[in-house]
Amino acid sequence: MEKIDIGKFIAHLSIDCVIFGYKDKELKVLISKFKFGKGTWMLPGGHVLKTEGIDKAASRVLKDRTGLENIYLEQFRVFGDENRIVNSEHKAIMKADLIAYDERFDEEVTEWITSRFISVGYYALVDIHKVNPKNGFFDEYLEWRSINDIPQMNYDHNEILTYGLEALRQNLDRKLIGFNLLPETFTIKEIQELYEAVYDRPFARNNFQKKILDLNVLERLEKKFTGAQNKAPYLYRFIRN
Amino acid sequence: MEKIDIGKFIAHLSIDCVIFGYKDKELKVLISKFKFGKGTWMLPGGHVLKTEGIDKAASRVLKDRTGLENIYLEQFRVFGDENRIVNSEHKAIMKADLIAYDERFDEEVTEWITSRFISVGYYALVDIHKVNPKNGFFDEYLEWRSINDIPQMNYDHNEILTYGLEALRQNLDRKLIGFNLLPETFTIKEIQELYEAVYDRPFARNNFQKKILDLNVLERLEKKFTGAQNKAPYLYRFIRN
DNA sequence: AACTAATTGTCTTTTTTTTAGACAATAAAA
DNA sequence: TTTTATTGTCTAAAAAAAAGACAATTAGTT
Numbered sequence: 078m079e080k081i082d083i084g085k086f087i088a089h090l091s092i093d094c095v096i097f098g099y100k101d102k103e104l105k106v107l108i109s110k111f112k113f114g115k116g117t118w119m120l121p122g123g124h125v126l127k128t129e130g131i132d133k134a135a136s137r138v139l140k141d142r143t144g145l146e147n148i149y150l151e152q153f154r155v156f157g158d159e160n161r162i163v164n165s166e167h168k169a170i171m172k173a174d175l176i177a178y179d180e181r182f183d184e185e186v187t188e189w190i191t192s193r194f195i196s197v198g199y200y201a202l203v204d205i206h207k208v209n210p211k212n213g214f215f216d217e218y219l220e221w222r223s224i225n226d227i228p229q230m231n232y233d234h235n236e237i238l239t240y241g242l243e244a245l246r247q248n249l250d251r252k253l254i255g256f257n258l259l260p261e262t263f264t265i266k267e268i269q270e271l272y273e274a275v276y277d278r279p280f281a282r283n284n285f286q287k288k289i290l291d292l293n294v295l296e297r298l299e300k301k302f303t304g305a306q307n308k309a310p311y312l313y314r315f316i317r318n
Numbered sequence: 319m320e321k322i323d324i325g326k327f328i329a330h331l332s333i334d335c336v337i338f339g340y341k342d343k344e345l346k347v348l349i350s351k352f353k354f355g356k357g358t359w360m361l362p363g364g365h366v367l368k369t370e371g372i373d374k375a376a377s378r379v380l381k382d383r384t385g386l387e388n389i390y391l392e393q394f395r396v397f398g399d400e401n402r403i404v405n406s407e408h409k410a411i412m413k414a415d416l417i418a419y420d421e422r423f424d425e426e427v428t429e430w431i432t433s434r435f436i437s438v439g440y441y442a443l444v445d446i447h448k449v450n451p452k453n454g455f456f457d458e459y460l461e462w463r464s465i466n467d468i469p470q471m472n473y474d475h476n477e478i479l480t481y482g483l484e485a486l487r488q489n490l491d492r493k494l495i496g497f498n499l500l501p502e503t504f505t506i507k508e509i510q511e512l513y514e515a516v517y518d519r520p521f522a523r524n525n526f527q528k529k530i531l532d533l534n535v536l537e538r539l540e541k542k543f544t545g546a547q548n549k550a551p552y553l554y555r556f557i558r559n
Numbered sequence: 560a561a562c563t564a565a566t567t568g569t570c571t572t573t574t575t576t577t578t579a580g581a582c583a584a585t586a587a588a589a
Numbered sequence: 590t591t592t593t594a595t596t597g598t599c600t601a602a603a604a605a606a607a608a609g610a611c612a613a614t615t616a617g618t619t
Contacts, residue, residue: 087330089368090436127330131398131436155396155438157372195331195372197396266567284607286568300614307566308614507596525578527597548595549585 083189086124091196092135093122093156093234095241096143098205099258104224104274105205106238107142109217118230120237121219122196135199141214149202149257153244156237157195164231200241202257224274249275253294256315264301264310265289324430327365332437333376334363334397334475336482337384339446340499345465345515346446347479348383350458359471361478362460363437376440382455390443390498394485397478398436405472441482443498465515490516494535497556505542505551506530 096107110116123138125131132150139148168190210219222228227238249255255271269285289295296316300309337348351357364379366372373391380389409431451460463469468479490496496512510526530536537557541550 087436089328090331125436127434131396152396155372155393193368195328195366264567281607282567283569283609288606302615304616305566306564306614306616306618308568310567505596522578523596524580524598529577543586545587546595547587547589547593549597551596 083186085126085128087127088189089192089194090125091122091194092125092131092138093120093196093198093237094135094138094142095120095198095200095238096139097200097202097241097245097258098208098221099271099274100205100221102270102274104242104271105221106224106227107208107210107219107221108227108230109142109219112216112218116218118228118234119232120230120234121217131197135197135201139201142211142219143203143208144211145203145207149254150199151201151244151248151254152197152199154198154237154240155195156198156233156240157193163190163192163194196237198237198241200245202245202254204258204260206260246276253292259315262298262312262314264312266310324427326367326369328368329430330433330435331366332363332435333366333372333379334361334437334439334478335376335379335383336361336439336441336479337380338441338443338482338486338499339449339462340512340515341446341462343511343515345483345512346462347465347468348449348451348460348462349468349471350383350460353457353459357459359469359475360473361471361475362458372438376438376442380442383452383460384444384449385452386444386448390495391440392442392485392489392495393438393440395439395478395481396436397439397474397481398434404431404433404435437478439478439482441486443486443495445499445501447501487516494533500556503539503553503555505553507551509554 098105098107107121108118109121110118121138121142123134123141125134129137132152135150135152136146136148139150140146205221210221212218224242227235229235230238249272255268255275258271259267265286266282268289269280269282272285273279294316295313298312298314301312302309339346339348348362349359350362351359362379362383364375364382366375370378373393376391376393377387377389380391381387446462451462453459465483468476470476471479490513496509496516499512500508506527507523509530510521510523513526514520535557536554539553539555542553543550
């Protein structure tokens, strides 16, 4: 298990990731809790090395949790009012993980982890089927939860999630990013259901099909025979350039 | 002149403000340069006190420069890759301003101001006629420059400005914030010219008038007689709530 | 093999929104 | 009184979005 050396990281600054996935017609979020203590839920997060860019730090956080690289990542907001103080449970666990921790430096470490943090919020879009959550890393347990079934989380993480979802909605069709949540091939209906999950509202089937095909970013493949007693839909693939 | 005590501030974190104003049919930005040295241009910025929220810090930066409070402020992005290192001129000036500076702590101070900074970008909208730029504060000289006449600035400040303008454009009519750039009363034509300056494109007069009036956020006041040989336009005021 | 149920793919029609065109109503100068 | 320049509004045209309609399939049922 990796440890944190506080000296290498920028103090007072953290990163929180809203990792979105899509499965069973539901938008999911990967959340974590520590294996010890009461186990309060949190968004997967991390700190920024003094020698790395923040986007790089966010990628690292993501790779540590999901094993995936080259994931769609978007920074959406900075959080952190003056009341955002690390709470006792989190503090105890952080301390235990600090290799720099030493009785001699107790004061410094305490100051570091107790002080107010400013957090940069990122959201990531992943193909949920490719992810194998690395449980155990950093003593945390990861779980995919439906956007409609998010528990109370630590700090202002529920608020961060709300902002992240809002950012996703604003970017979804404007930036053509939705395909990052889907497998390589999919039917029109599946994209529509994804859109309905993200926006939490229905779309008219006929018009949605036209709109999505008029974007000219989909390549039609073979038909998908499901065994259902109806016309088999075509499979499509997203064309990158 | 105020001084900085580095101990009170969060290290590695700064705030940069894109302060927008509107005058002579042009969108303006308030930029600054130090009175000493070569005088490289920069966006007005500052640091975050360990005891204050970032929005509060941004307000403070704004008040220090413009004297204004309760200004429309919006955070739009975080900047800061690993290459963003304080350059020598800026460093020299910062050192001179640090009251905490002392030969004994030379190393600490140098580390503080030399290290990489992560910067939170804010944009502000102000009625340019209310602003009296506080030249001399923090040894800087302030100047309103047209968006089409922005000089090369320090660090990645030109890039930050570009992102700030993009954020302004995205929010302008969606959020009804444009009125923050105008005086209390104005004609329809004046709002239209503001929109044209922000989006850098013309709008059809007849349709713009309809669109803006259909928002039902303007109160019609008396006519404005300019002395021009044509029908006098009405003055309007923005209704809050 | 014919019939039925459950979609899908694609049109056409309707409605709404956006854009363009037209013109009377000023205000002040000639 | 006539002319010039621009404003406030209306109507017409064009484009986009939403709703409606229906043939084409797939596989189960009779």
